[in-house]
Amino acid sequence: MSLWQPLLDALNLIPAKLTKRSDGAYIVFSDGYALPMPTLDQAKEQDILVSIRPEEFIKDESGDIEGIISDSVYLGLTTEYFVETVFSSKIQVSEESTFEEDLQKGIEFVYESILKS
Numbered sequence: 001m002s003l004w005q006p007l008l009d010a011l012n013l014i015p016a017k018l019t020k021r022s023d024g025a026y027i028v029f030s031d032g033y034a035l036p037m038p039t040l041d042q043a044k045e046q047d048i049l050v051s052i053r054p055e056e057f058i059k060d061e062s063g064d065i066e067g068i069i070s071d072s073v074y075l076g077l078t079t080e081y082f083v084e085t086v087f088s089s090k091i092q093v094s095e096e097s098t099f100e101e102d103l104q105k106g107i108e109f110v111y112e113s114i115l116k117s
Contacts, residue, residue, distance in 0.1 A: 012051055012052050012053070012054060012091055012092055013049045013050070013051050014029065014049065014050045014051075014052065014087055014088050014091070015030065015047065015048075015049060015050075015087075016028060016029045016030070016047075016048055016049070016050045016087075017045070017046070017047055017048065018037070018040060018043060018044075018045055018046050018047075018048050019034075019045050020041075020045055023036075024036060024037075024038050024041045025037045025038065025039075025040040025041045025043060027040075027048065027050055029050075029086075029087040030086065030087040031085070031086035031087045033064050033065060033087070052091070054080065054091075054092040054093050054094035055094045055095075057083075057091070057093040057094075059095065065085060066085065066086070066108065067083035067084060067085040067091070067093075067108070068083065068084050068106060068108050069081050069082070069083055069106065069108075070082045070083065070084050070090060074097060075097070076097065077096065077097060078094050078095065078096055078097055079094075079095055079096075079097045080092060080093070080094055081093040081094075081095065
């Protein structure tokens with residue numbers, strides 16, 4: 001683990017690479033998940049840090065981001081989940097609280113980031 005990893009985790013900063021493909025620029029995470037980013041088509045390839053707001057992760061069975069809940073905090077209207085993924089030891093995910101769902105530590109979920117360019 002790098003010296004900076006606790007700070008990166010706290011800020012939802014995820015190391016990735018900006019790469020070019022024939023159809024444009026992509027942000028590629030360490031697990032291979034690639035997110036098209038056409039607004040960066042003119043930028044050069046480089047290592048980057050991606051900041052994703054907790055509410056931009058949406059639970060979706062057909063999503064590409066697998067994670068396991070390591071902890072959760074009920075905050076009334078929202079619940080904050082701390083999720084372990086292949087590309088980050090901890091990301092923070094925020095969801096509207098419901099009475100039907102009680103997501104506990106160790107439950108595996110699939111997320112789709114709605115981060116758009």
